[in-house]
Amino acid sequence: MRIMAFDYGTKRIGIAVTDPMQIIATGLDTVHPLKIIDYLKKYVLTNPVERFIVGEPKQMNNMPSQSAIHVKGFVNLLKKTFPDIPVQMLDERFTSKMASATIAQSGMNRKARQNKELVDTISAVILLQNWMEYK
Template sequence: MSRILAIDYGAKRCGLAETDDLQIVASRLGMVPAEELMDFLKGYIQKHKCETIVFGEPFRASGEHSDIWTEIEAFAKKVKERFPDINIAFVDERFSSKMAMESLIQAGVKKSKRREKGMLDAQSATIILQDYLNHRY
């Protein structure tokens, strides 16, 4: 099998998570600055067989897309053009940041570590990916 990659896309930084080759476990991968994301994807896809890239789809409490949605949608389109064999999926990311913070606290991650830029973004990507895995069939 191949891996699935998840992206919690942000204007400044993007959190990343990946599955194992059997697509069973979602793991925090890290964070990259938004302007370096395409270069990261090129390198990642050269190194690992990647079947699907999952993006968090941001909604407001009202159910409307948040402002960054147009950026995410445009970037996902560029990814599909660059890597036509890779599936693109979207997962509702409402409350993923809150759940990510709660999971870091429950895991015993120290407050100083939780404040590091990208830690929360990567954990949010992991939650987005696990949600995708739980609901894909």
């Protein structure tokens, strides 16, 4: 079964997923928040998911950031829609900066580096890799 991670944003959600053996984290997609549940319902029909990992937005002082309320609503929606799939929160501080740095180091052109969807997807991959190392 796969593990799926989300970098939640009010405009788009970056999604990453492991392979079935849970060895490699790969960027999957970026989806608008209003379409995420339909997307996930279709995905889990053909790809069993063992766990959802959701980035927990925190400030430097460890307090929840302004977007935490939106993430909490997303987590509640996941739990309600997929009650058999556990949801785990993981600190997401610096994932966007790390994603931007990764893109810059990859040699992509400037237009690709400014693609916010790519940043969100790579942020989800970093979050998932962090969880895999943590576990």
